[in-house]
Amino acid sequence: MKIISLVPSITETLFDFGLTADEVIGRTKFCIHPSDLVKSVEVIGGTKNLNIDKIKLLNPDLIIANKEENEKIQVEELMKDFKVWVTVIETLEDNQDFISELGNLLNKEDLALDFNQKITSVFNDVKVSEPKKVAYLIWKNPYMTVGSDTFINKILGKLDFENLFKNRTRYPEVSVEELKEADLIFLSSEPFPFQQKHIDELQRELPNKEIILVDGEAFSWFGTHLMKVGNYLKYLSLQY
The missing domain is CATH 3.40.50.1980 (Nitrogenase molybdenum iron protein domain)
Structure with missing residues (x-):
């Protein structure tokens, strides 16, 4: 599956799932993690100013966007030609669901479960002494x-x-x-x-x-x- 990511944190997540630069074929100029892998991926503009023509030439199987990060009009334009997954992540529960859904999509459910358990542990371990x-x-x-x-x-x-x-x-x-x-x-x-x-x-x-x-x-x-x-x-x- 050839995927274009329109959000830095999504790009990082895809690579954490073990995808390669042959599978993540497009990313924004703000996608900086992991640095050794993103440098091999085609840049398709910024999160708010996508290069639609370049995306069309890359012809992805899937584009992953985010309601908060990307411009609605551009995402709707891409939807005319491509399958676009618009993520909506406003809470940690939304984030957990996103990772689980991505794990299902990539047939890496066990890895998704491991990621979610690690994130849960992070927030179980950190609290300020007093509000x-x-x-x-x-x-x-x-x-x-x-x-x-x-x-x-x-x-x-x-x-x-x-x-x-x-x-x-x-x-x-x-x-x-x-x-x-x-x-x-x-x-x-x-x-x-x-x-x-x-x-x-x-x-x-x-x-x-x-x-x-x-x-x-x-x-x-x-x-x-x-x-x-x-x-x-x-x-x-x-x-x-």
């Missing part, structure tokens, strides 16, 4: 955060962090004044590439707040990536 209100920022100019209906919010909750903006939805803009209510402020490494200089800038406006950089992949990448972030999440939770 803290967290503002998780994903963008700058304007500052943007995550609401209750996001995968990131679910991951925060599994760690017993309380999302300061849990009463909002999607990715709302927030002000510096609103951030004063947070116990912790997380600056994510993606999609905006926050760095130390951004901590310093925000710290000048919020001198009494603890502001830290966090690995965005650990909070937003679904699929098998979650079984690899246990040590990082445990380290993070132990700090607080």
